[in-house]
Amino acid sequence: KAESRPKYPRSLPSLPIIGSLLHLGGNPQLHLLFHSLQKKYGSLYSLKMGSHYMVVVNHYLHAKEVLLKKGKTFAGRPHAVTTDMLTRDGKDIAFASYSLLWKFQRKQVHTALSMFRKGTLALEKIICREAASLCETLSTSQDPLLDTALEFNRAITNVMCSLCFSFCYRRGDPEFEAMLQYSQGIVDTVAQESLVDIFPWLQVFPNKDLALLKRCVEVRDQLLQKQFKKHKEALGSDSTNDLMDVLLRAQLNMENNNSRLAQPLELTDDHLLMTVGDIFGAGVETTSTTLKWAVLYLLHYPEVQRKIQEELDQKIGFERHPQLSDRQQLPYLEATISEVLRIRPVSPLLIPHVALTEASIGEYTIPKGAQVIINLWSLHHDEKEWDKPGEFNPGRFLDERGNRLYSPSPSYLPFGAGIRVCLGEGLAKMELFLFLAWILQRFTLEALPGQPLPALEGKFGVVLQVQPFKVKARLRAAWRDGV
Numbered sequence: 001k002a003e004s005r006p007k008y009p010r011s012l013p014s015l016p017i018i019g020s021l022l023h024l025g026g027n028p029q030l031h032l033l034f035h036s037l038q039k040k041y042g043s044l045y046s047l048k049m050g051s052h053y054m055v056v057v058n059h060y061l062h063a064k065e066v067l068l069k070k071g072k073t074f075a076g077r078p079h080a081v082t083t084d085m086l087t088r089d090g091k092d093i094a095f096a097s098y099s100l101l102w103k104f105q106r107k108q109v110h111t112a113l114s115m116f117r118k119g120t121l122a123l124e125k126i127i128c129r130e131a132a133s134l135c136e137t138l139s140t141s142q143d144p145l146l147d148t149a150l151e152f153n154r155a156i157t158n159v160m161c162s163l164c165f166s167f168c169y170r171r172g173d174p175e176f177e178a179m180l181q182y183s184q185g186i187v188d189t190v191a192q193e194s195l196v197d198i199f200p201w202l203q204v205f206p207n208k209d210l211a212l213l214k215r216c217v218e219v220r221d222q223l224l225q226k227q228f229k230k231h232k233e234a235l236g237s238d239s240t241n242d243l244m245d246v247l248l249r250a251q252l253n254m255e256n257n258n259s260r261l262a263q264p265l266e267l268t269d270d271h272l273l274m275t276v277g278d279i280f281g282a283g284v285e286t287t288s289t290t291l292k293w294a295v296l297y298l299l300h301y302p303e304v305q306r307k308i309q310e311e312l313d314q315k316i317g318f319e320r321h322p323q324l325s326d327r328q329q330l331p332y333l334e335a336t337i338s339e340v341l342r343i344r345p346v347s348p349l350l351i352p353h354v355a356l357t358e359a360s361i362g363e364y365t366i367p368k369g370a371q372v373i374i375n376l377w378s379l380h381h382d383e384k385e386w387d388k389p390g391e392f393n394p395g396r397f398l399d400e401r402g403n404r405l406y407s408p409s410p411s412y413l414p415f416g417a418g419i420r421v422c423l424g425e426g427l428a429k430m431e432l433f434l435f436l437a438w439i440l441q442r443f444t445l446e447a448l449p450g451q452p453l454p455a456l457e458g459k460f461g462v463v464l465q466v467q468p469f470k471v472k473a474r475l476r477a478a479w480r481d482g483v
């Protein structure tokens with residue numbers, strides 16, 4: 001019977017058309033292209049590229065079906081040349097397909113993050129220490145052209161270094177500069193390559209980029225190896241100081257417990273190193289890019305910055321520093337962070353998911369092995385769900401009296417959802433809140449005179465990147481005079 005035949009999502013017709021669309025304007029902004037293709041093909045459609053069958057999801061109901069209701073079925077990840085190189089063939093978390101070992105790795109990181117919420121290693125303390133040091137640099141530097149983006153990167157990198165290795169860098173440390181360089185190299189090349197990985201027909205990836213990625217991965221691996229050795233030697237003592245310690249202990253316990261298991265799991269040194277490398281990679285670029293987006297929006301919308309400062313002045317004043325327990329008292333700042341994550345999701349297509357068995361989305365059959373791309377951009381810019389979605393308006397996340405934060409639409413998933421949800425959501429929110437609160441309590445951020453602000457369009461890549469821009473951090477009068 002006709003009804004019993006599987007119904008597949010509507011497929012885009014011919015490759016050359018998409019190929020040329022992608023090349024429009026030089027930089028393929030895939031999230032925008034996928035968003036606009038809905039007009040013609042509906043919110044769920046497929047593309048077939050050689051052997052890759054790919055389904056693009058643009059509506060939140062379908063996205064939630066994939067991520068939440070059928071999370072395990074769609075918990076696979078595709079293999080790709082660059083991510084395999086980056087993660088020793090998927091021995092990390094983000095690019096590893098679903099497996100018992102992957103679940104175990106996720107659980108260890110989750111445990112470590114909950115453990116470090118409290119106690120002497122509290123993440124809040126670490127973030128505040130870095131926020132204080134960042135503010136110090138901003139106020140003592142005489143250089144009006146101080147590269148603020150670099151300073152943000154340093155602060156966020158140091159938070160992750162403390163979490164992973166109980167270690168932080170001083171300004172100017174050559175190892176830190178090496179780390180920044182390799183991170184940038186990875187962002188540049190994986191971003192490029194991921195397009196080719198996902199869309200092999202593009203074939204625009206020059207080999208010199210692959211060589212650069214290889215060099216960057218080598219530098220990263222040397223740093224990881226150095227910390228690994230140091231931590232392994234010191235593991236005799238009882239204390240568990242950081243993520244590396246948590247994983248090393250898990251590895252030891254695993255060796256002891258495995259003898260009792262029918263299917264032993266093997267957390268090799270490679271798995272351990274790649275897990276730490278992953279947390280580092282996933283934690284730095286995403287958070288610092290979101291922070292840069294927030295600052296760029298504050299420069300474009302000075303009235304939003306003023307409102308945050310009024311709220312900070314009223315609720316905290318100048319006698320003490322902001323802390324996490326102030327979050328409920330500062331709904332406008334929280335709403336601004338939510339709005340930045342909506343309007344410029346740093347991971348607009350998430351990471352591709354793969355159907356581990358034949359499955360369905362809505363009324364459509366999805367074959368086993370299909371890649372599923374969730375277009376967060378479409379969810380966050382859906383006109384049926386958001387009033388004027390292109391407008392930056394933190395107020396949309398507040399109730400009528402402006403007192404309470406709420407989500408006005410279910411079409412909002414900046415960290416994904418379900419079993420593949422971002423592992424660092426809690427940490428990232430703490431960082432965004434504390435860094436912005438500390439900075440705006442003390443400084444007003446301004447564009448440099450005579451220099452136009454970069455436009456608010458992002459550049460699609462491994463993260464939705466902000467064009468580089470300079471900021472002037474002017475010490476606020478009340479801070480200068482009062483404290």
Ligand code: HEM
Pocket residue numbers: 067093094095106278279280282283284286287290346347350351352414415416417419420421422423424425427428
């Ligand atoms: C503003 C900052 C951040 C944003 C917007 C963000 C967003 C996301 C998104 C959208 C995903 C993909 C979910 C999916 O594929 O379905 C993801 C995955 C992930 N994130 Fe984040 N993230 C942020 C910060 C962090 C931080 C600080 C960490 C480190 C602790 C982190 C660790 C991870 C990991 C390990 C994954 C892979 C999870 C998996 O595949 O199972 N992220 N993140």
